[in-house]
Amino acid sequence: MRYLVKVSYNGSRFHGFQYQKDARTVQDEIEQVLRRMHKEFVRIHPASRTDAGVHAIEQYFHFDSHIGIPEDKWKFALNSGLPKDILVREVTEISDEYHVRYHSKGKAYRYRIYQGRDRNPFQDGLKVFYPHALDERRMRETMQYFIGTHDFTSFSSAKSEIEYKVRHIHRFDLVRTEDGFDFVIIGSGFLYNMVRILVAYVLEVGQGRWDGTKTPEILGARDRKLVPKTAPAEGLYLERVFLDEKALAETLQQMKNNLEKH
């Protein structure tokens, strides 16, 4: 039997999702619980890998099991073995041919910064302190350049081995919060470090260090060296993984409606 699991985790104390020898990872914590239940190793397959310090509000993985626990007991069984910074939210039986990574039709990420005179020790690991004044209008204008289909070579890590760097961005929104801003981005897929590089760039524009109207030029140049900064991992949240076109379309429609209401 194959199961699909929806999970949240606080990334602050993890060296990322993917298994690493001698480091605390989300994958390893979950596989340890499964190993105890199955008396043998059970591999999990995530929709997306997240880096060290990156959080997930919604992430998915699937795994195979033959121990015959009823679908509605899995959530409790997994949560009772997991540490407090991982939460299983839902477990569903799926077809044996389903592979969550290939079914992903898009993702939403959120990047959180807070402002103010002083750092807040209780935001440590959860939001990034950004004390500099920001020009909100200029940031919003710049963010619009990324909407649509573009080659994101200039805005992704040069370390990536993936050669095809064209991605489609559906939305890139700036949301005011109690103490700062959230950046919310929805796209078909993202290159390595792409969200953190985009956010770092938009923040530099907001601070007046870059001229946002040069964005099309930078996109066109396809040169990572033009955009040297990457925003810290701790502000980044994987917020949604869209497992079918319908979920993605509905979310985009909702966001459009909300925007029109304001």
Add this chain to the structure above:
Amino acid sequence: MRYLVKVSYNGSRFHGFQYQKDARTVQDEIEQVLRRMHKEFVRIHPASRTDAGVHAIEQYFHFDSHIGIPEDKWKFALNSGLPKDILVREVTEISDEYHVRYHSKGKAYRYRIYQGRDRNPFQDGLKVFYPHALDERRMRETMQYFIGTHDFTSFSSAKSEIEYKVRHIHRFDLVRTEDGFDFVIIGSGFLYNMVRILVAYVLEVGQGRWDGTKTPEILGARDRKLVPKTAPAEGLYLERVFLDEKALAETLQQMKNNLEKH
């Protein structure tokens, strides 16, 4: 020159305030920064010690220095060396005879719980998950028994070496929050684990496991074995240290006014 420092810290990754060999403590982090600045060991003296996992919104310590940094440069100098889970909020020159521990006229603690169907991984270390239904009225009634001057032997750790266990409680309030409750308690001083034992007891009353009207009897018995639970450290915040009678009286008056407004 003696300096008084107001500091906040997120206790989640500390083994408490006080120095311990081979453990990360708040005192050690601060003394390391002072040692680098002074090229010699500088001891700090806190208003209060906090246990492993306990947070401070407002804590004080004092230290002596002869390096002649102007008063208004200290805050920046200390914060640039400190990790992100400690924040120096204010540094003031004080008299060489001042000892912050003996000047404390009282303290306020806050204890935070959240409710809901599931744990929240992003509250890990910051609030305690308490999913059980709570009878709010019964908790408020029970909390009133602790106001005034009482022997708190039944509500403090048996491990304490302090023999005099009479303390005065000014207020003990229950505050509804977005996702749960905060307990706020103000007193002349607190015995070891006293706030965590009081909160654990009130929560048991709220859950219906204890009869709150028996509280005067339990106080009178002066027997720690009657109240076996201690609420987890991670929900506890040292919120205020009152360094003079005036600050304490003003806070109590304000809280009274706020209450009358509602």
